[in-house]
Amino acid sequence: MTRRVPTSRLARGSKLGAVAASSILRSQQTRMAMLGRSDEVRARMAEESTIRAAEQLVTVLGGMKGVAMKLGQMLSILDLDLVPPHHRESFQQRLAALRDSAPTVSFDDMRAVVEKELGKPLSEAFVDFSPEPIAAASIGQVYRATLHDGRIVAVKVQYPGIEAAVRADLKNLTMFAKFWQTILPWVSPALIDELARNLEAELDYFAEATTQQKVAEQFAGHPFFVIPASVPELSGRRVLVTEYVDGLGFDELRTLPQAERDRIGEIIYRFYVGNMFTYNEFCGDPHPGNFLLAPDGRVAFLDFGLFNRMDADHVEFELACLRAAAEERGDDLYRMMVDRGVIKRDAKVTADECIDYVYSASGWCLNDQDLLITPELASGAFLLAVDPRASEFAGIKSNSLPPEHLFSRRADFLTFGVLGQLAANGNWHRIAREWIYGEEPATELGRANQVWVEQQT
Numbered sequence: 216m217t218r219r220v221p222t223s224r225l226a227r228g229s230k231l232g233a234v235a236a237s238s239i240l241r242s243q244q245t246r247m248a249m250l251g252r253s254d255e256v257r258a259r260m261a262e263e264s265t266i267r268a269a270e271q272l273v274t275v276l277g278g279m280k281g282v283a284m285k286l287g288q289m290l291s292i293l294d295l296d297l298v299p300p301h302h303r304e305s306f307q308q309r310l311a312a313l314r315d316s317a318p319t320v321s322f323d324d325m326r327a328v329v330e331k332e333l334g335k336p337l338s339e340a341f342v343d344f345s346p347e348p349i350a351a352a353s354i355g356q357v358y359r360a361t362l363h364d365g366r367i368v369a370v371k372v373q374y375p376g377i378e379a380a381v382r383a384d385l386k387n388l389t390m391f392a393k394f395w396q397t398i399l400p401w402v403s404p405a406l407i408d409e410l411a412r413n414l415e416a417e418l419d420y421f422a423e424a425t426t427q428q429k430v431a432e433q434f435a436g437h438p439f440f441v442i443p444a445s446v447p448e449l450s451g452r453r454v455l456v457t458e459y460v461d462g463l464g465f466d467e468l469r470t471l472p473q474a475e476r477d478r479i480g481e482i483i484y485r486f487y488v489g490n491m492f493t494y495n496e497f498c499g500d501p502h503p504g505n506f507l508l509a510p511d512g513r514v515a516f517l518d519f520g521l522f523n524r525m526d527a528d529h530v531e532f533e534l535a536c537l538r539a540a541a542e543e544r545g546d547d548l549y550r551m552m553v554d555r556g557v558i559k560r561d562a563k564v565t566a567d568e569c570i571d572y573v574y575s576a577s578g579w580c581l582n583d584q585d586l587l588i589t590p591e592l593a594s595g596a597f598l599l600a601v602d603p604r605a606s607e608f609a610g611i612k613s614n615s616l617p618p619e620h621l622f623s624r625r626a627d628f629l630t631f632g633v634l635g636q637l638a639a640n641g642n643w644h645r646i647a648r649e650w651i652y653g654e655e656p657a658t659e660l661g662r663a664n665q666v667w668v669e670q671q672t
Contacts, residue, residue: 322346325356325372332451340449344370350504352518354381354417359459366458368446369517371420373453378418413499413622417520424450427457427519433494438663439482441513460515462507469637480588480639481646481660482514487630488580491623492534492650496524499622501629503636523626529619537651540573541581541644548573557620576624579631580647585640593635597628 326346330337337344343361350357355373362368374380416422424445431442443458450456468479483506491497498505499521507515532555539548545566552558552569576596579586586592645657656662 320356320374324375325358328372328375329370329454332454333449341368341370352504354414355420355453360456362446362449366446368449368456369443369459371455371457373418373420381414381418413521413523419452420455420520421447421450421452423520423522424455424457426522427455430498430519430522436667437513438667439513439660440486441509441511441515443515443517457517460507460509460517462509462515464507465503465636468508473638473640476637477640478660479508479514480634480637481641481658483633483637483639484630484641484643484646485660485664486514486516488627489646489650491525491626492530495527495530496522497623497626499523499626501626501633503633523622525623526619529623533620533623534651536573537577537581537647540570540577541651543570545570577627580643580651583642583644585642587638587640588631588634589638590632590635593628593631596631 325348326337326344329340333340340362341360342363345359347358348356349359349369352371354377355371358370358372360368360370424447427442428445428447431444434440434442441460443460446456446458468476471479483501487497487501498516498519500518505516505518507517509515532551535551536548539545539551548569549558549564549566553560558564558569574581579588579592579596642657646661648654649656649661656665
């Protein structure tokens with residue numbers, strides 16, 4: 216028996232509501248049960264209550280897919296202190312499963328989506344189509360197939376009814392805003408709005424195919440990026456066909472020697488962050504399921520559903536803020552943040568606080584030293600920058616980041632989180648000086664990239 220993804224707002228909302236209600240009830244019951252108990256017993260009961268609530272949240276997020284699964288993927292990258300330290304590893308492993316686990320949707324149902332979208336039987340479009348999915352995404356799953364011309368391709372197919380499910384999620388995320396902010400205080404209304412805007416775009420696989428083909432052509436022949444070309448003639452709104460890339464997944468990458476992880480980490484950093492500052496466009500969904508290490512040593516980037524193009528003025532503003540913070544020009548930084556609307560003129564924020572805030576979020580690329588990125592470092596920076604429970608920078612966090620910068624900062628934090636999961640080491644500042652100051656590359660990869668860029672002109 217197969218289980219479909221629930222699509223109605225009521226069905227999906229009731230799942231979130233059940234978590235919210237049981238979480239509140241559990242905490243009330245726990246407080247009542249704690250009366251008269253010893254400190255040790257009270258601590259153990261509180262811990263058990265927290266673990267049960269977190270496990271229930273994982274179960275619901277994994278079953279809902281769509282927007283809820285996006286939050287689960289973010290939680291799998293950034294370790295946000297949802298459970299006690301000695302339970303954290305097993306909890307993160309369960310969250311990580313959200314990146315790759317496919318729901319039990321039958322192949323017949325997924326085949327029907329492909330044939331309806333392409334307007335032809337599967338055998339006419341493909342000479343071979345494996346019924347077993349090779350990967351899963353937040354709104355679809357991926358199959359391996361062979362075209363009649365012999366090319367091996369990856370076929371991403373949306374789950375039946377997922378569009379209705381996503382729209383239900385979007386409504387329920389707003390409805391349960393208070394619940395989210397109780398257990399995940401960093402899930403702000405602005406973040407919910409940003410997820411809503413961008414996930415709507417992610418539903419259109421044909422638009423993604425067009426974007427991916429453009430990026431594949433842009434980086435054709437690159438020394439360490441590889442972007443699989445799309446097959447637009449076999450792609451539609453709910454089906455995306457691209458070249459197949461074989462390679463090592465993230466779990467295998469984490470077992471590689473430190474030097475190789477450092478090299479891969481720099482490539483990931485250059486792709487997700489460096490390209491934003493170099494080309495004013497970037498892929499906004501960094502997470503471990505979206506890249507592979509190809510046999511030739513290049514890193515293949517696979518998902519372009521959340522691709523963003525920024526106005527050059529907005530990119531320059533972010534670079535100017537990084538330069539001002541690195542050079543400790545607090546007055547200049549304060550003035551820029553006020554003029555841009557990042558902080559209000561009447562907010563009780565000092566120039567020094569502005570510098571400290573930028574360092575708290577971006578210090579990993581502002582300090583001129585080797586830095587081993589750990590999950591704790593990445594998550595600590597994220598929480599310090601956005602979590603209202605942290606008293607630091609309360610004046611800045613009470614203001615809303617303009618929408619044009621929210622998406623880029625989210626991509627930056629998630630890249631930081633991925634590098635933390637990879638335990639990559641490097642002088643990130645020396646790498647970043649290429650786009651912050653326009654300096655000559657300081658690394659072997661940077662020099663290889665520069666040669667390639669010069670060959671394109």
